[in-house]
Amino acid sequence: MKTNFLLLHTITRIVTFIILSFSIFLFFAGHNNPGGGFIGGLMTAAALLLLYISFDMKTIKVVLPFDYSKIIAVGLLIAIGTGLNSLFHGDAFLTQYFDYFDVPVLGEIELTTALPFDLGVYLVVVAVALLTIITIAEDDA
């Protein structure tokens, strides 16, 4: 029997983008306010999982052809690399640097080295969550 998932598909298409944009907001809100790479990553993973659930696994694999284990490695490297950066400045590992920049449209924003670190965390969290769930889900036997 072929079931019609029209409602689910339509809602997913809209909701996924809402969740994704909120996750990006959370990611940038981090550091001084609630948010950050971990929670943002989980939210992104939730949005992508919604895609996996409502559409077929195979369809999404074509849309998102990522090797998640490599993404974990990349994320870890970014995070460690941020820490290593301070070694070259002669400071202790993971020392944080920050500065203020004037950006058109956005105005003055604070940029810190915690941001790339968070990006690494973000990638790791997204990839770990998806990899775990997809690996278990793929096992049909």
Place this chain on the structure above:
Amino acid sequence: MNNLVLLPVLVPLIMGVILIFFRNNPVTQRIISGITAFSMLVISVYLTYVIYQDGIITLELGNWKAPFGIVFVGDLFSGLMVILASVVGVACLFFAFQTIHTDREKYYFYPFYFFLLTGVNGAFLTGDLFNLFVFFEVMLIASYVLIVIGGTKYQLRESFKYVAINIFASAFFIVGVAYLYSITGTLNMAHLAVQVAALEQDGVLNVIAVLFLIVFGMKGALFPLYFWLPKSYYGPPAAIAALFGGLLTKVGIYAIMRSFTLIFTHNPDFTHNIILALAGFTMFFGVLGAVSQFDFKRILSYHIISQVGYMVMGLGLYSPLAIAGAIYYIAHHIIVKSALFLFAGATQKVTGTTDLKKMSGLLKTHPALGWLFFIAAISLAGIPPLSGFFSKFALILSGIQQERYFIVFVSLIVGLLTLFSMMKIFIYVFWGSPSLSEEETKKTKLGPLLLPIVPLVALSIAMGLGAEPIFSFSTQVADQLLDPSIYINSVLKE
């Protein structure tokens, strides 16, 4: 501030991550991991040299001042442990090149091998109790993967129990941290030592000390918490079993030694007598298990337990000589035990079994293997002039000096039984008429298998012949451990 102290943790971490990219390329993985292991050895030796020259070095991560941030502390004890970890790391890695199946290599064997070393080195070098928990977990999660990698029926069944028990212990670690934080308000080990000494609440502190003893004892296989060890170390391939047998329990022992010389020194009559009693039970029941077994790997696993008893005995006696003996013993044990597990792997490769009753006469077909094993075996049992003798001698001497005759008696009996069970292996495996045909003998090339073992055995002989300088080094380590003010001052810089 010196970032050098972080390198033994960072190098394996970064290289482990990079190795993930070469999943399907075993040759590249081997080259990278070989280079990494050797560079770790060089770094750890240099680190210890620097510590030896300049005293304890510390690093405040992210420039957050102690006791608020996380500190890394390298003192002589941690330096020594890091060197030992690197030595075993190199040896087991080269043995793994020969014995690990390509399927296992493709399932991230090498990355997790280095993550394990990251956790082990991190646990040795950190100066923060919660950070110690985190590195324990890094080490344990890597060990979960390594113990189950390959996924045979036996491995799956036993590693479930291994994982479950370790998570249980970790939960108790958090409980211990919670109690300690609630009464001291800090987690920096040096600061904890100051706070605990200032508190006059022996009752609460005793409870917390025993709680930590349970947690670390479970990881270090102390009586009565050793039941998980023999079965779970039997499952994985020899290279992994050797790494586990040499290193993992010793991280638990390191944590016990560190916390009971630095933090919980408020009431040695109570805590250290418990430790001494546990040491006696641990060595006695461990060796009984070894005597009753007829399997190469199982006998060795039970010996780990009984020898953990010796190390903890040194702590329980709590005198400079005893602690120095215990440190010497740890160094000797890590090297010899890994070598013996690698011997078990080599004989398994040659004969296809680890059951003692199914093999015999290997001395005729593989004399080099036989005599090298003989040296390692009598070193483990404590025959002079090998490394096992001098460390046990120091422990027993200090037991006699303190008039603790019962523990001395137990340790002598255990030494005898150790010799008995090692000779049992030697007689069953190497004596008698050869069980293998000529073709079977020629099938496996022994040279590459022995390559990583020979340096370990040579190191054991060297540690025995050069006992004088090594013992004076362990005495320095012990003096540093027994005078917490050195550690505290270098971390808090008052």
Place this chain on the structure above:
Amino acid sequence: MEILMIITVGVLFSVSTYLILTKSLLRVILGIVLLSHGAHLLLLTMSGLKEGAPPLLGEGAESYADPLPQALILTAIVISFGVTAFLLVLAYRTYKEHKTDDLDQLRGNADE
């Protein structure tokens, strides 16, 4: 409030002890999960449930709650999340290979 939290921790610990002592793989895992929850809650309670603003720079409050236990618990939760996922998959594979989730039958015998 502390009393209530401690009772909750006690309930969690006792339930998890009961579950760990059962024979089914899945129940043991649930027991372990509850045990770590209990431990985390204990850490939060023991470090004091103080009144005060959330420890954020933007609040500008006079007194802040102690942020350290929260950071510790977050770390511990993440670790136990990863380990639990691993343990579930391990239990599933064990069940597949051995065709049973009864720990009595997963004992193994003494001399294998």
